[in-house]
Amino acid sequence: MHIELINTGHELLLGRVLNTHQQWICRQLADLGYEVNRQTCVPDDGASIQEAVREALGRSDLVLTTGGLGPTSDDLTRELIAQLLGRPLLLDTSILAGIEQYFKRRHGVMAESARVQAMVPEGARVLHNANGTAPGLAIELNPNPFLGGKRSWLILLPGPPRELRPMFLESVVPLVLAEFPQTAKFSSRTLKTTGLGESLVEEKIAAPLRPLVVRGLELGYCARIGEVEVRLSARGPNAEKIISEAEAIVRERLRSLIFGENDATLEQTVVAMLVEQRNTVALAESCTGGFIAHRLTNVPGASAVLKCGLVTYSNDSKIELLGVSELSIAQYGAVSEVVAREMAEGALRRCKTDYAIAVTGIAGPGGGSKEKPVGTVFIALADADGTVVKQKLNPFDRETFKSVTSQQALDLLRRRMLSQDSSEGL
Ligand code: ATP
Numbered sequence: 134m135h136i137e138l139i140n141t142g143h144e145l146l147l148g149r150v151l152n153t154h155q156q157w158i159c160r161q162l163a164d165l166g167y168e169v170n171r172q173t174c175v176p177d178d179g180a181s182i183q184e185a186v187r188e189a190l191g192r193s194d195l196v197l198t199t200g201g202l203g204p205t206s207d208d209l210t211r212e213l214i215a216q217l218l219g220r221p222l223l224l225d226t227s228i229l230a231g232i233e234q235y236f237k238r239r240h241g242v243m244a245e246s247a248r249v250q251a252m253v254p255e256g257a258r259v260l261h262n263a264n265g266t267a268p269g270l271a272i273e274l275n276p277n278p279f280l281g282g283k284r285s286w287l288i289l290l291p292g293p294p295r296e297l298r299p300m301f302l303e304s305v306v307p308l309v310l311a312e313f314p315q316t317a318k319f320s321s322r323t324l325k326t327t328g329l330g331e332s333l334v335e336e337k338i339a340a341p342l343r344p345l346v347v348r349g350l351e352l353g354y355c356a357r358i359g360e361v362e363v364r365l366s367a368r369g370p371n372a373e374k375i376i377s378e379a380e381a382i383v384r385e386r387l388r389s390l391i392f393g394e395n396d397a398t399l400e401q402t403v404v405a406m407l408v409e410q411r412n413t414v415a416l417a418e419s420c421t422g423g424f425i426a427h428r429l430t431n432v433p434g435a436s437a438v439l440k441c442g443l444v445t446y447s448n449d450s451k452i453e454l455l456g457v458s459e460l461s462i463a464q465y466g467a468v469s470e471v472v473a474r475e476m477a478e479g480a481l482r483r484c485k486t487d488y489a490i491a492v493t494g495i496a497g498p499g500g501g502s503k504e505k506p507v508g509t510v511f512i513a514l515a516d517a518d519g520t521v522v523k524q525k526l527n528p529f530d531r532e533t534f535k536s537v538t539s540q541q542a543l544d545l546l547r548r549r550m551l552s553q554d555s556s557e558g559l
Contacts, residue, residue, distance in 0.1 A: 134313055136162065136169045137189040141200040141210060142292060143176040153294060154199045161301060166319030166368065167309065177201050179209055183217050190279040190287065194313065197305075200292035202267040204246040210289055211270065215254040218272065218287075222252040228259060232266045260288075260304040265296040271308055286312060320376045321366035324383055325397060326390040327544050331356040334363065337386045345379050352379075358533060359540030360399070363387075389551055392544070399543050400428040406550045407438035407488075414546065415484035416442040417455055417476040419467070420494040420510060424535045425542055441484040445476065455479030455491075466505070468493050470522045473511035477522075481515040488549070489515045490542050496531045508534065512542045514549055521545070 138158055144150040152174060159169045173189070175181040177200065189196045201210030215222045229251035236243040250267045253259060260269030270289040276282035288305060290297050326334055331354050342352055348371070353364035363383055367375040384391060392402045407414060416425050416439070426442030429435050443454055448467055451457040456479040457472055465471045476491035494510025501507035508528030514521050523545060527537045 134167065134195070135193045136167060136195045137193045137197070138169050138172045139182075139185045139189060139196065139198045140172070140174045141177045141182055141185075141198060142174075143178075143207075145174050146176055154290075154292075154297060157294070157298065158197065158199075158301065161306070162309070164321060165306065165310070166315050166321070166366075167313070177207055177209060179213050182210060182213050186214060186217060186287070187279055190274065190277055190285060192280070193285060194283075195286050195288070195309065197288045197290060199290045199297060202250065202269070202289060202291045204244065204249055204266070206246075208249075208267075211249070211252060211254070214270075214272070214287065214289060218254060218274070220254040220256060220272075223255055224248075225251050225253045225259065228253070228268055235266050258308075260290075260300050262291060262296050263299050263303070265291060265293060267291045267296070269297075269300050269304065271304075273312075317368040318370060318372045319366070319368050320372035321364065322376055322380055323395050324363045324365070324380065324387070324391050325393045325395075325399075326361050326363065326387055327359055327392055327399060327540060328390050329361065329387075331361050334361045334387065334390070338363065338383050341382050341386060342379055345375055345382070348375055350375050350379050358536045389548060392547060398428075398432075399540060399547070401432050403543050403547050403550075404429060404432040404435050404438055406547065408434060410550060412487035412550075413438050413440045415440050415480040415486040415489040417451075417480040417489065417491040418442065418444050419446055419451070419476070419492060420496045421492050421535045421539050421542070422446065425490065425492070425539045428539055428543065440486050441480070443480065451476060451493075455483065468495055468505055468509060468511065470511050470513075470524065473513040473522050474515075474520050477513035477515035477520055487516060488546055490546055491515075492538055492542055494525075494527070494534075494538060496534045497528070510534075510538050510541075512538070512545055514542075514545045516549065521549075 140152050140154055145152045155172050162169055173185050175185045198210060201208045232247055232250060233243060247266060258271040260271055262268045272287045275284040277285035335354060349367050349369055351366045355362040365376050365379045392399050418425055423444045429439050445451045445454055448462050452459055455476050457475040461471045461475055473491050473493050477489045481489035491513040495501055495505060495507050497507030508526045510525045510527055512523045525541055527534050
């Protein structure tokens with residue numbers, strides 16, 4: 134099966150909007166066992182869109198386009214496709230009623246131009262838009278005049294991610310599964326790890342997985358900031374069995390380095406563990422500027438476990454809010470093992486939580502020294518049993534520094550909760 138994705142929008146080519154649809158749609162399809170063969174990005178002018186769609190239909194069973202379904206004059210996709218296919222645009226009164234309702238519910242005024250979104254190329258299937266006014270459109274080309282009369286589908290999706298994603302999951306996935314059933318069974322699983330680099334992860338699992346690779350296992354690695362994903366996939370009648378066996382090997386080899394599956398995040402895992410253990414945490418952040426709190430509060434239900442997050446950026450705030458000793462700062466510096474320890478213990482004492490995490494470091498680009506170069510960070514974790522402090526070197530730009538440091542801090546807590554040696558693999 135040949136699939137092509139066409140992303141439209143001048144803003145994508147100007148670099149003003151990141152083409153997240155490319156990554157997201159390819160990922161959704163890959164997880165179902167469909168691989169996108171080609172992706173094209175074109176500006177939203179008439180000639181480019183028509184040319185790209187015509188070319189793609191000349192090769193493909195399925196073509197997906199994104200963007201240009203809105204009401205403004207630069208949203209041309211619907212009209213251009215109707216023209217290309219030689220199909221008239223017909224007014225769909227139920228879509229129009231839906232658009233009118235949409236504005237009514239929001240007490241807004243419906244511009245006359247919004248009506249264009251109710252125009253449907255003859256014979257197209259309408260894909261409901263739960264979060265906007267422009268429906269998606271799915272057009273069966275049977276025969277496809279650009280592919281020697283074979284059958285193809287052309288699916289048009291809106292640009293805004295909050296509209297496209299639910300529509301894709303609710304309407305496009307069932308359509309693709311029904312119209313292009315998998316000939317061979319497909320199974321895949323992604324295990325997410327933190328604490329080891331990509332090549333070390335590979336070193337631990339590649340050899341024991343080799344016999345399964347011979348039997349059809351596809352093994353992929355994806356390194357992200359502070360994380361490595363191990364993707365296992367297989368096709369055929371034994372796909373599920375191969376994946377189960379591979380997963381068992383990876384889990385046995387990587388053990389506590391694995392923090393979750395598929396789309397899980399480390400903060401979700403940490404919050405879930407705290408909830409399960411009925412424990413609470415406080416944060417005393419300096420160089421991460423609240424980023425650990427930000428990550429934890431992105432998780433629904435975090436309020437049950439995160440009691441307090443203090444951004445104690447200055448020495449005074451460390452002294453006043455956390456009870457760090459002035460002498461320690463003078464003697465060892467604000468970025469030191471001693472101060473990190475005092476910050477965590479102060480947060481634990483004052484916030485009365487089960488755990489407290491503290492971070493203090495030098496994000497750079499200035500402020501480094503020979504003994505404490507840029508990227509130096511101390512991460513402390515305190516609980517009723519005592520305090521551990523880890524020293525790390527994260528010499529990256531400020532944003533990456535914060536991401537990596539927050540990852541290490543959250544992982545320190547996760548490992549403590551697993552009651553394992555907190556230094557394993559770090
Ligand atoms: P609208 O009704 O908002 O005009 P539309 O279907 O016409 O929707 P576009 O105008 O092409 O879509 O895009 C709307 C917005 O959606 C863009 O400004 C951009 O923020 C976002 N967007 C479009 N394409 C992409 C993409 N490929 N990746 C990420 N975001 C995108």
